[in-house]
Amino acid sequence: MKTFKFAVLPGDGIGPEVMEVALAVLKAAGEKFDFAIEYESADIGGIAIDNHGTAFPDSTRAVCDASEAILFGSVGGPKWESLPPKEQPERAALLPIRKAYSLYANVRPGLLYPQLTEASPLKKERIPNGIDIVCIRELTCGIYFGQPKSTTTLENGEQRAIDTMVYQTSEIERIAQVAIETAMARGRRVCSVDKANVLETSVLWRKVVTEYFQQNAPAIELSHMYVDNAAMQLARDPNQFDVLFTENMFGDILSDEMGVICGSLGMLASASLGAEKNSLGFPFGLYEPSGGTAPDIAGKGIANPCAQILSAALMLRYSFGELEAAAAIEAAVEKAVTSGTRTGDIAFGLDPVSTKAMGDAVLDQL
Ligand code: IPM
Ligand code: MN
Numbered sequence: 001m002k003t004f005k006f007a008v009l010p011g012d013g014i015g016p017e018v019m020e021v022a023l024a025v026l027k028a029a030g031e032k033f034d035f036a037i038e039y040e041s042a043d044i045g046g047i048a049i050d051n052h053g054t055a056f057p058d059s060t061r062a063v064c065d066a067s068e069a070i071l072f073g074s075v076g077g078p079k080w081e082s083l084p085p086k087e088q089p090e091r092a093a094l095l096p097i098r099k100a101y102s103l104y105a106n107v108r109p110g111l112l113y114p115q116l117t118e119a120s121p122l123k124k125e126r127i128p129n130g131i132d133i134v135c136i137r138e139l140t141c142g143i144y145f146g147q148p149k150s151t152t153t154l155e156n157g158e159q160r161a162i163d164t165m166v167y168q169t170s171e172i173e174r175i176a177q178v179a180i181e182t183a184m185a186r187g188r189r190v191c192s193v194d195k196a197n198v199l200e201t202s203v204l205w206r207k208v209v210t211e212y213f214q215q216n217a218p219a220i221e222l223s224h225m226y227v228d229n230a231a232m233q234l235a236r237d238p239n240q241f242d243v244l245f246t247e248n249m250f251g252d253i254l255s256d257e258m259g260v261i262c263g264s265l266g267m268l269a270s271a272s273l274g275a276e277k278n279s280l281g282f283p284f285g286l287y288e289p290s291g292g293t294a295p296d297i298a299g300k301g302i303a304n305p306c307a308q309i310l311s312a313a314l315m316l317r318y319s320f321g322e323l324e325a326a327a328a329i330e331a332a333v334e335k336a337v338t339s340g341t342r343t344g345d346i347a348f349g350l351d352p353v354s355t356k357a358m359g360d361a362v363l364d365q366l
Pocket of ligand 2: 252253
């Protein structure tokens with residue numbers, strides 16, 4: 001039997017409780033589709049600061065190095081917010097781990113099942129058939145990582161902070177390739193989002209993307225949009241998009257907007273893929289919910305585990321080539337959240353849910 005070996009980094013907040021459910025679903029999928037899972041857990045984020053003095057300890061890195069993929073929970077919380085910004089879990093764990101494995105391609109599916117249109121803040125008429133788009137976000141360059149990045153004190157006592165947005169041709173081309181592959185498997189339409197009316201990096205982005213698509217993907221319909229307009233269009237008519245394709249910070253912002261119009265951040269999975277292949281010949285990747293640690297509901301058993309479960313499905317698809325099992329998990333989640341079953345007064349698919357009941361419902365459908 002095949003054995004899939006991955007690192008489990010539950011992190012903080014709701015991370016551990018939703019991770020537990022996702023692992024149970026993976027195990028059940030393995031029984032059905034004939035594979036075994038083997039994982040090693042390690043601390044990341046705030047809990048790693050508490051236990052090891054640093055958010056991304058060497059011991060955690062070693063666990064990831066020995067794995068074929070990383071299943072990630074979420075990091076951060078009020079307990080660590082008073083630390084200097086550079087030491088806080090988000091910056092000291094998530095960004096370094098993305099960089100360490102060159103996870104430049106962030107794939108965020110924005111899916112709202114037609115039965116759940118009421119969960120979206122958008123009017124039903126705008127999304128009669130739900131939402132089905134995907135955001136491809138560049139993840140290891142741009143203003144998040146560009147140098148110089150500093151805060152200094154000027155002679156007059158004022159403080160001055162600098163972030164630098166940097167992109168170069170090869171960094172744009174490799175993510176353009178991911179957008180192309182994603183679009184080829186869907187509706188063959190890519191909307192590239194930039195701010196080329198103001199930013200040099202965006203002027204380059206638009207030029208490189210245009211040329212790259214002309215040469216490598218003539219079958220794809222490519223359009224360009226300024227990011228302010230894209231934010232508005234996403235709220236006005238999200239299904240005009242098939243693949244939304246953009247740089248790091250714009251993708252961060254637009255993917256949260258996508259999350260809310262899709263009804264719940266608790267439903268949004270993500271895959272971060274890089275250049276490295278694992279020993280099975282598939283991309284090494286990190287799989288995490290897009291939502292965050294939700295400290296306000298952590299430990300209460302009401303966090304929606306679907307984003308974590310769907311992230312595990314993406315791991316099966318991209319890093320283990322287990323397409324059938326991935327699709328089966330996705331179908332089970334869809335059935336579980338649209339079956340109308342209720343846990344107490346809480347409707348599935350809307351936040352909050354009962355974590356356990358939602359997990360059981362997915363297992364039932366698998
Ligand atoms: C995300 C998060 C992170 C980001 C933060 C926590 C560093 O918001 O994954 O979208 O900005 O990339
Ligand atoms: Mn974000």
